[in-house]
Amino acid sequence: EVQLVESGGDLVQPGGSLRLSCVVSGLTFNNYAMNWVRQAPGKGLEWVSFISGSGINKYYADSVTGRFTISRDNSKNTLYLQMDSLRADDTAVYYCAKGYSSAGVSWFDPWGQGTLVTVSS
Amino acid sequence: DIVMTQSPDSLAVSLGERATINCNSSQSVLSRSNNKHCVAWYQQRPGQPPNLIIYWASTRESGVPDRFSGAGSGTDFTLTISSLQTEDVAVYYCQQHYAFPLTFGGGTKVEI
Numbered sequence: 001e002v003q004l005v006e007s008g009g010d011l012v013q014p015g016g017s018l019r020l021s022c023v024v025s026g027l028t029f030n031n032y033a034m035n036w037v038r039q040a041p042g043k044g045l046e047w048v049s050f051i052s053g054s055g056i057n058k059y060y061a062d063s064v065t066g067r068f069t070i071s072r073d074n075s076k077n078t079l080y081l082q083m084d085s086l087r088a089d090d091t092a093v094y095y096c097a098k099g100y101s102s103a104g105v106s107w108f109d110p111w112g113q114g115t116l117v118t119v120s121s
Numbered sequence: 122d123i124v125m126t127q128s129p130d131s132l133a134v135s136l137g138e139r140a141t142i143n144c145n146s147s148q149s150v151l152s153r154s155n156n157k158h159c160v161a162w163y164q165q166r167p168g169q170p171p172n173l174i175i176y177w178a179s180t181r182e183s184g185v186p187d188r189f190s191g192a193g194s195g196t197d198f199t200l201t202i203s204s205l206q207t208e209d210v211a212v213y214y215c216q217q218h219y220a221f222p223l224t225f226g227g228g229t230k231v232e233i
Contacts, residue, residue: 047223059221107161107218109173
């Protein structure tokens, strides 16, 4: 069974930084692209970032470009999201979600349980 | 960016009745590689992460009950629940998996 477990969410002040992690088990991690998707309280889903299985190709939503950095450590089966210059509108539950293949656009399956990031003074 | 527009925002359906959710893409999401439409559907129950139901517009994910079906062509897509059950109460989202940035519809809340 594939499992994704996020961690690292916290309360942080505007302008601060945070690093999220997602540990994946039950599959050959470097065979799959990974994504971060977020959901603000009471709102819909917003895709945040994508990284290919090799880690070479990365894409970002315009809303986070230049502030967030996605990365992965395939030796540790772990996905990361470095979040800098955080703003109040970054407040959300952040989900990691597996892609269908090692590269390219895809649907998301499965998803982790999510980790809550709150940006507030 | 491809905009995904869902309707209605919410709907109430009696147990055993049909529920239909619509999703419109702002441009074609037809894959040239396999001639399939790049639309996925998710179910999100309260307090839970989203769960994949449908991909390639009409392919049901393994383990998903066959009362769920997806259809559509061009830029208009539908998710149908043929006979609503209590466990189907949730918010449903469509997503295009055609191009970056990947985008979702705004969601449709299904109630009994």
